[in-house]
Amino acid sequence: MRWVFQQHNASSGVNQRCIVSRPNSASDCMFAEHTVPYITTPIFPLQSRYDSWQLDNILGTKNDDGLANAYGQLFEQRFAALNTLPGNGYFFDSCYHHCAMWNSIRIRNQLCSTAIMSWYNESPDERYVQNSVYPCAACCTP
Secondary structure, eight states: OOHHHHTGGGGGOOOHHHHHTTTTTTTGGGGGHHHHGGGSSSSOEEEETTTTTHIIIIIIISSOHHHHHHHHHHHHHHOOOOSSSOOOOOOOOOOOOOTTTTTOEEEETTTTTHHHHHHTTOOOTTEEEEOOSOOOGGGGOO
């Protein structure tokens, strides 16, 4: 990822306060865990606890349920700890996917599009969490 950051001159596309704070590792600012503390406007990320790219490429497997569940729990804990500014919310599902399931997963009977609108218009600090163990096929149906 450092190579991608350098090759694409990505410094203008990431949080500048983060870059200033990390002169020797500015490429880290492409990742939420490093840049979220510098974001001052409310955010509402959408993410799977069991992101298929992450399980396959970071853990090296999608077939170890215990490892996947530990990873999902750690992901949620780390992001929740970062996402503490008033007005921030999130939508964390428990499906095995990477991006491709936009608006096809429900949490508390809300699709992500209606969850975002509810957060934006009515309920800052709204957290939608599907706290289910991996694998959860029932979590991934509309």
